[in-house]
Amino acid sequence: MTATVLQSVDDTTMRFAQNELSHYLRKMLPENSQDPAQASIRLVLNKDPHQDELDHVRITMEEGQGKIEGNHPVVVLIGVYQLLHHFGARFVRPGRNNEVIPSITMDVFNQPFSYDHKASYKHRGVCIEGADSVENIMQFIDWLPKIGFNTFFVQFENPYTFFKRWYTHEFNSYWDKGTFTNAMVEKMSRQVDEAIATRGLKHHRVGHGWTGEVLGYSSKFGWESGLRLPEEKEKFVAEVNGKRALIDGTPILTSLDFSNPVVIPKMSDVVVQYAEQHPEVDYLHVWLSDANNNICECEQCRKELPADQYVRFLNYLDQELTAHHLNTKICFLLYHELLFAPAKEKIKNPERFTMMFAPISRTFEKSYADVNYTQDIPAPAVYKRNQTTLPTTLEENLSFLFDWQKGFKGDSFVYDYPLGRAHYGDLGYMNISRIISRDVKYLSHLHLHGYISCQELRAGFPTTxxxxxxxxTLWDKETNFEDLRQEYFEAAYGKSTYPAVVKYLQKVSDDSSSDYFNAIGPRVSEQMSKRYQRIVAEARDFLPVIRVALSEVTGTQKKNWEVLDYHRQSTQKLAQALSWLADGQTDRAEAEWQEFVDFIKLNEKFYQPYLDVYRIIEVATNYAGFKYRDAPVQE
Incomplete structure (x- = not known):
């Protein structure tokens, strides 16, 4: 009993797709059968330069003969996983040991099946954040096409910052700090690049860091701080409060003086050189500094909006890339001061550029679909140099997007943050999941062509x-949320027991608040204090359900129940700390917070893939209001 997989062209991703389909069919089909039946599945790459850019897959299966056809190699790979999904496979978390793979018979190949689908959106991706091992990143990249994504974004020149946080165990002194060298990073970075290329994923790169590159600081070191600017480079740096210096000693936070005639050519040269050396990068992100209220205040710069200077630079960069015969796509950013649209300048060659809308301070208690677009969109705020306050409402954020769209009609997507820090406030992950679903379904109404999530890769606590x-939903925006919920939780927790999990996590979500955790709204709130107390009780009362389930399930489902129990225990501590915080009892809140932090630090070695300990501590101390971060180990 065999299933033969053939692919039409000699391409790395096509070979990988062939191997993947063969691998999973071997796992699904019974062994040592004497049945001579055979099936043949052909993988066909059909690139058509006249087709639109949307990923398009066709799958047919009849009388033992099948074909998976796609217009890009990654689409064929996604088609492989779509067929496996049809056969009952469920990829509920990153990592092969977290998959639910059913047994099938050869009869399935004789049952007619037809699937013809164009992806709902062009851009469907994730951008790395948090603290990550190379295994975390590799498993996450492997997972992406299995659930419909086609894009991975590596911030900076390489993932140095994200590796450093993990391999030096920042914020977790219960781990010994291991060896961490640039040579290690270079080797692991090559592994990441190869994983992206093998799967044919769209490769996005860099983002912030170009302003530091102009000053001689590598973007690979991310938010490196404690540096001092050489005197000869001060003329390139923004004048802020009468000084020209690195902001907080950090190049990535520092703006440039774009009225200096040397700055635009110098920054363009850096970008062009990178593009020449990295043809594997499909979309090169060229952003300015990662801070607000640090724009140059010199006499010449005061005459223009930051966005006018930015667009002038982008047009110059386009000319230079063209002169060097480079077709690299450039992503430009609407973020901080650059939310304010230019008053005079316009992008001259829209085909070169993709606009990225990044509403980093938005609420996640509400979806884009909930906005009253006929009444509630205000006029964009008036820019006041170095006096901006980031908008929290969707209406304010969208007013900036719509203003930019008046002058730019080209390719665009939203760069959003539901799993970058908002998810820590939704302790059950259910409401943030529904917001994501509703946001994604609404993107076409906003004339946006997709979504890249800036997020922790270890965002699986309690679920993924x-x-x-x-x-x-990015793959197919018609996908029903309730159907996905049943599919996911049934696979992850078992057919008979998953409804109890859904009910419990929904209660936890309903009493949570992403806004409260992320410092949107008052810090003292009797209502929030009571809601967090209810979560403590809900988590405590769910223990008997977990005990029964753990005695009945096996394999992947057993691991998911174990993670859920660990989540239940830690949630009791975190919810109690948040309850004290909302009640204004800061000393009791800090004590309970320390209990929570110690608990997750001590358990990180057992549950590392599921919760980013570094990042939840960072977010909670920067936003939620807790003060404790890390402490030396007590001997």
Whole structure:
């Protein structure tokens, strides 16, 4: 009993797709059968330069003969996983040991099946954040096409910052700090690049860091701080409060003086050189500094909006890339001061550029679909140099997007943050999942062509349902949220027991608040204090359900129940700390917060893939209001 897989062209991703389909069919089909039946599945790459850019897959299966056809190699790979999904496979978390792979018979190949689908959106991706091992990144990249994504974005020149946080165990002194060298990073970075290329994923790169590159600081070191600017480079740096210096000693936070005639050519040269050396990068992100209220205040710069200077630079960069015969796509950013649209300048060659809308301070208690677009969109705020306050409402954020769209009609997507820090406030992950679903479904109404999630890769606590919803809905925006919920939780927790999990996590979500955790709204709130107390009780009362389930399930489902129990225990501590915080009892809140932090630090070695300990501590101390970060180990 065999299933033969053939692919039409000799291409790395096509070979990988062939191997993947063969691998999973071997796992699904019974062994040592004497049945001579055979099936043949052909993988066909059909590139048509006249087709639109949307990924398009066709699958047919009849009388033992099948074909998976796609217009890009990654689409054929996604088609492989779509066929496996049809056969009952469920990829509920990153990592092969977290998959639910059913047994099938050769009869399935004789049952007619037809699937013809164009992806709902062009851009469907994730951008790295948090603290990550190379295994975390590799498993996450492997997971992306299995749930419909086609894009991975590596911030900076390489993932140095994200590796450093993990391999030096920043914020977790219960781990010994291991060896960490640039040579290690270079080797692991090559592995990441190869994983992206093998799967044919769209490769996005860099982002912030170009301003530091102009000053001689490598973007690979991310938010490196404690540096001092040489005197001869001060003329390139923004004048802020009468000084020209690195902001907080950090190049990535520092703006440039774009009225200096040397700055635009110098920054353009850096970008062009990178593009020449990295043809594997499909979309090169060229952003300015990663801070607000640090724009140059010199006499010449005061005459223009930051966005006018930015667009002038982008047009110059386009000319230089063209002169060097480079077709690299450039992503430009609407973020901080650059939310304010230019008053005079316009992008001259829209085909070169993709506009990225990054509403980093938005609420996630509400979806784009909830906005009253006929009444509630205000006029964009008036720019006041170095006096901006980031908008929290969707209406304010969207007013900036719509203003930019008046002058730019080209390719665009939203760069959003539901799993970058908002998810820590939704302790059950259910409401943030529904917001993601509704946001994604509404993107076409906003004339946006997709979504890249800036997020922790270890965002699986208690589940990876938010990412599952994101990928599947970006692939097909008609996907029903309730159907996805049943599919995911039944696979992850078992057919008879998953409804109890859904009910419990929904209660936890309903009493949570992403806004409260992320410093939107008052810090003292009797209502929030009571809601967090209810979560403590809900988590405590769910223990008997977990005990029964753990005695009945096996394999992947057993691991998911174990993670859920660990989540239940830690949630009791975190919710209690948040309850004290909302009640104004800061000393009791800090004590309970320390209990929570110690608990997750001590358990990180057992549950590392599921919760980013570094990042939740960072977000909670920067936003939620807790003061404790890390402490030396007590001997």
């Amino acid at each position: 349902f938010p990412n599952y919803v994101m990928g599947q």
